[in-house]
Amino acid sequence: MQSFAIHPFSTPGTVSDLRAQVRRIVSECEAGWDAADRANSWSVADPAFSARLGDEGLVGMIWPKRYGGHDRDPLERYIVLEELLAAGAPVGAHWIADRQTGPLLLRYGTEEQREKYLPGMAAGKTYACIGLSEPGAGSDLAGVKTTARKTDTGWVINGQKVWTTGAHIAHAILALVRTEPGSERQAGLSQLLVDMDTPGITVRPIINLAGQHDFNEIFFEDVEVPHGALVGGEGNGWKQVTAELALERSGPERYLSSFALLRYLIAEQGGDPAVQPLIGRLTAELWTLRQMSMSTAAKLAGGEDPAVEAAIVKDLGNSYEQDVPLAIQAVLTADFDTRSDSDLARTLSLLLQTAPSFSLRGGTREILRGIIARGLGLR
Amino acid sequence: MSENRSLLCDTATAVLREAADMHSLEEAGFATLLIAEADGGFGGDWGDVFAVLRIAGYEGSDLDIAGLILDPVAGDSMEKGAFAKVCLAAGALDRILEMAIDYVNTREQFGRPLARFQAVQQSLAILAVEAAAVNSAGAGAALALDHGDATFEIAAAKLRTNQAIGVGTAIAHQAHGAIGFTREYPLHPFTRRLNQWRTDNGNDRYWSEKLGAAVVALGTDGLWEEITRRSDRSAG
Numbered sequence: 001m002q003s004f005a006i007h008p009f010s011t012p013g014t015v016s017d018l019r020a021q022v023r024r025i026v027s028e029c030e031a032g033w034d035a036a037d038r039a040n041s042w043s044v045a046d047p048a049f050s051a052r053l054g055d056e057g058l059v060g061m062i063w064p065k066r067y068g069g070h071d072r073d074p075l076e077r078y079i080v081l082e083e084l085l086a087a088g089a090p091v092g093a094h095w096i097a098d099r100q101t102g103p104l105l106l107r108y109g110t111e112e113q114r115e116k117y118l119p120g121m122a123a124g125k126t127y128a129c130i131g132l133s134e135p136g137a138g139s140d141l142a143g144v145k146t147t148a149r150k151t152d153t154g155w156v157i158n159g160q161k162v163w164t165t166g167a168h169i170a171h172a173i174l175a176l177v178r179t180e181p182g183s184e185r186q187a188g189l190s191q192l193l194v195d196m197d198t199p200g201i202t203v204r205p206i207i208n209l210a211g212q213h214d215f216n217e218i219f220f221e222d223v224e225v226p227h228g229a230l231v232g233g234e235g236n237g238w239k240q241v242t243a244e245l246a247l248e249r250s251g252p253e254r255y256l257s258s259f260a261l262l263r264y265l266i267a268e269q270g271g272d273p274a275v276q277p278l279i280g281r282l283t284a285e286l287w288t289l290r291q292m293s294m295s296t297a298a299k300l301a302g303g304e305d306p307a308v309e310a311a312i313v314k315d316l317g318n319s320y321e322q323d324v325p326l327a328i329q330a331v332l333t334a335d336f337d338t339r340s341d342s343d344l345a346r347t348l349s350l351l352l353q354t355a356p357s358f359s360l361r362g363g364t365r366e367i368l369r370g371i372i373a374r375g376l377g378l379r
Numbered sequence: 380m381s382e383n384r385s386l387l388c389d390t391a392t393a394v395l396r397e398a399a400d401m402h403s404l405e406e407a408g409f410a411t412l413l414i415a416e417a418d419g420g421f422g423g424d425w426g427d428v429f430a431v432l433r434i435a436g437y438e439g440s441d442l443d444i445a446g447l448i449l450d451p452v453a454g455d456s457m458e459k460g461a462f463a464k465v466c467l468a469a470g471a472l473d474r475i476l477e478m479a480i481d482y483v484n485t486r487e488q489f490g491r492p493l494a495r496f497q498a499v500q501q502s503l504a505i506l507a508v509e510a511a512a513v514n515s516a517g518a519g520a521a522l523a524l525d526h527g528d529a530t531f532e533i534a535a536a537k538l539r540t541n542q543a544i545g546v547g548t549a550i551a552h553q554a555h556g557a558i559g560f561t562r563e564y565p566l567h568p569f570t571r572r573l574n575q576w577r578t579d580n581g582n583d584r585y586w587s588e589k590l591g592a593a594v595v596a597l598g599t600d601g602l603w604e605e606i607t608r609r610s611d612r613s614a615g
Contacts, residue, residue, distance in 0.1 A: 001477045004511030006518040011614040019607060086603045263599060270595035277584065280591030284538035287531075287606060288512050291519035294610075309511075316508050369504035370497075376480055376507055378494040 004309065007298035012076045022083035025056060030087070035343035036350045038088025038260035042253050043214050045169055046090035047125070053084075053091070054124025059098050063106060068119030074301035078252065078294070085256040096166060097121040100247050101128035101174050105193075108232030108240055113193060117172065129196075131161040131175030131218065132241065138163075139367050141176075142185040142238070146220060148177040148192055155179070155192060155230070157200075157223040165361075167203050167216040170196055175220075176237050179230075189237035192229045199223070210353040243305070248362050250296045250310035255289040255317035257358075258324060258351055262286070264344035265328055269336075278331050285320050289313065308375035311368040318359040325351040384430055387423065391431045395438045404444055412448045425524035429466045429517050436470025439568050458530060460580035461537040462520055468540045468576050469517045471569045472510035475551040478566060479503055482555050499554065506550040509543035516540060526612040531593065531605070538586040544577040 012018075029049055037044045053059050061077040063069025084091050102121050105114055120126030137143035146159025157177060167173065173194050180188030196203070200223035205213045232240050262282055269275045292313050299306040325348055329338070338345050359365040394407045404410075412427060414420020421427075428448055435444045445463035452459075480503065483493035493499045516536035523529035548570040552559050559566040581589075597605050 001473055001480075002514065003473050003476055003507050004514045006515060008522075011611055013614055015611050015614045019611075083607075259603070263602070266595060266602060267599040276591030276595055277587035278591065279594050280534070280587035280589065281538060281542075281583070283590055283594050283602065284535040284586070285542075287519070287535040288516045288539040290606065290610075291515040292511065295515060295518075312508050312511050315504070316512060366497075366501065369501045372504040372507055373500035376476075376503060378480065378483065378500045378503060 004292065004295070004312065005299075007295045007302065009075060009078075009294040009298045012073050012079065014076060015079055018076060018079045019083055021056065022058070022080055022087070025052065025058075026084075026087040026089055029089075033088065033090065035260065035264065036346045037090060039258045039347045039351055040212075040354065041085055041088045041091060041260075042095045042257060043092050043165075043212070044090035045093035045127075045166065047093050047169075049090050050094040050124035050127075052124070053094070054122060059094050059124045060102055060118065060122025063102060063118060063122060067106075067114050068122035070122075075297065078297045078301075082252040082256060082290075085252055086259050088260040092166065093127050093169060094121065094124045095253075096130060096170075097126060097128040099251060100130060100244050101172075103247060104174065104191075104240065104244050105231065107243075108191075108236075109193075110228065110231075112228055113231065117193070120171075126172070127166060127170045129164050129167045129170035129173050130244075131164055131173045131177075133163045134160055135162055139364055141241070142189075144176055144178060144189060146175065146177045147181070148179045148190065149181070150179065151224075154224060154226040154228075157192065157194070157220040157225065159220050161218040161220075163206070163215045164218050165215050167196070167218050168205060168213065172196060173218070174231065176241055179234055179237075183235075186238040188235055189241075190234050191231040191237045191240055192225060193231050194223065194225050194229055198225060208354070208357070210350060212354075242307075245363065246300065246305055246307050246310050249314040249368075250293070250300055250306055252290075252293050252297075254314045254362075255286065255293060255320055258321050258347075259286075261324055261328065261344070261347045261351055264342075264347055268342060268344040269332065272333070274333075275331055278327055282324060282327070289317055289320060292316070308372060311363070311371040311375075314363065315359075315365060315368045315372065318365060321358050322355045325355055383423075384427055387421075387427055388430050388434060391434045392438065395435055395440045395442070395444070398440070398442060401442055401447065404442055404447055409444055410447050410451060413452045425521035426518065428462075428524075429469075429521040432463055432466030433470035433473075433514070433517065436467035436472075436572075437474045439471070439474065439565075439572070455530075457580055458533045461586075462517075462524070462529075462533050464576040464580050465513065465517045465520060465533075465536045465540045468544060468573055469510070469514045471573050471576075472506075472513055472543060472547050475547065475566065475569050475573075476503070476506050476510050478569075479506060479551045479554040482559075486556075493554070502550050503554060506547050506554075509547040509550075513540045513543045522613060523609060526609075531590070531609060534581075534586045534590040534593070537581055538583060538590060541577045541583050541586070544573045548573050 057070050060069040061072040062074050148155040148157045179190040200221045202219040204217050206215050296306045296309040411420035412423045416422035449459045486493050516539045520532040520536040523532035558564050
């Protein structure tokens with residue numbers, strides 16, 4: 001058996017131009033970026049930066065031109081993403097629309113939905129959020145209780161979503177709801193695309209332990225949407241969401257989101273001979289994860305579903321990103337002041353607090369390992 | 380996988396399962412794997428070397444096929460040896476993963492196969508992830524070797540392999556229980572070799588000091604530039 005089939009990443013001929021373009025944009029915009037924010041980059045929303053990337057043709061890159069996209073190769077998009085993440089650029093505003101919602105609309109959406117949303121998304125100006133988790137449906141997503149009742153004119157939604165990243169800045173939510181009354185578990189679920197300014201929607205912030213506002217809870221009270229809000233097939237929601245999760249789990253953000261911390265360690269403590277072996281080890285792990293992530297991206301680009309590979313990369317990437325701050329904390333000299341204003345100190349302090357979330361968001365470690373175990377033929 | 384590579388792998392599997400001595404390996408032509416076709420060799424690339432040595436690790440062959448393939452080609456012997464250990468370990472880790480899966484699917488305790496226990500599933504998932512990391516590292520180092528200098532990639536791949544061996548062999552033994560600790564049961568030929576390869580051609584200290592110093596010498600923004608510059612060598 002082979003634990004991980006390698007899919008060769010055919011580096012696009014445009015790679016030099018793409019890297020140069022992103023590095024130029026970063027150098028022009030980075031003056032105001034906070035060091036700690038750089039270690040949290042796809043959670044930091046900067047609408048002006050997202051619009052700039054849209055102007056540069058770097059959002060919705062692989063979507064058709066008629067929807068505002070750029071018909072680029074998925075591996076060209078991968079290059080752009082890893083450059084943005086390695087630089088710690090604030091890509092949070094458009095991230096979900098570009099990664100998940102746009103591709104899902106291209107696959108399952110109606111012509112009307114594509115024309116309405118995709119051009120704004122590709123411009124880096126229309127943002128989306130994903131309504132999956134509910135108070136009673138976390139890892140066990142099939143426990144979704146939010147309902148959409150079909151009427152002559154459309155759907156009436158009632159229920160609650162929680163842990164919804166970016167709901168406070170999003171223009172639309174793609175919500176998984178129960179459209180078949182009395183249905184259970186994976187059956188009878190559908191996806192509805194709902195404008196966030198629709199009457200009856202209330203968004204409340206949930207502040208995380210580090211004082212940041214990333215996620216929210218959303219209440220739906222008799223929210224009326226037209227029949228045209230249905231994305232894909234009625235009752236096909238579970239299948240669509242599962243396909244979407246491979247997009248969510250396979251990207252370079254699962255190992256590069258806190259790359260800034262390693263950069264600051266090299267800059268501030270690289271001269272310490274006791275720190276250098278740790279830099280070597282963290283580099284070896286980072287380089288290996290990149291090989292795995294690129295292979296997974298190549299498989300996805302080839303039209304195959306890398307669900308197990310994506311789970312492997314996300315699990316290992318999460319463990320790596322949780323280990324980095326702890327290992328750095330352990331190796332610094334006793335007189336290093338973690339409360340100081342240095343880039344390393346501030347980034348380290350933040351990541352020591354936020355790292356537990358890495359193996360929770362986008363699928364918990366236990367769920368991912370369950371997916372891997374099933375792929376191995378266990379259980 | 381190319382048709383040539385696939386044929387090569389079939390041959391390697393057959394010969395390594397049957398071969399009693401180095402002579403049969405030589406007859407099969409492995410000594411010329413990396414020699415150009417124009418010079419009468421097989422004209423293979425480093426991806427072929429990875430594939431063949433991975434099979435040697437998987438089959439548990441004691442024959443020095445790595446030396447047979449790598450001795451005739453130029454290059455730093457420490458690096459060549461480290462690359463060989465990465466490839467062998469990739470195959471051996473996949474083999475002990477396979478053995479552990481078979482064992483827990485068969486062995487019953489508390490009235491059900493061990494594979495039904497979540498604790499066992501989660502533990503084997505970690506072994507699979509570690510084996511996947513080594514397979515990816517080996518393939519990545521092979522690609523770099525095809526483009527010339529691969530000092531960086533070999534250092535990273537060997538270091539990552541050393542880590543995976545420590546974690547992976549422990550999980551394979553834990554899954555097998557006492558039977559895996561017997562001389563009779565065929566797990567130890569793989570785990571003991573893996574542990575030896577963890578020492579050979581550079582342990583963690585050796586490669587982490589070397590790679591760490593090289594990364595620091597690149598400067599603050601040098602690491603990312605270097606990683607991307609090196610992989611972009613394969614751009615078409």
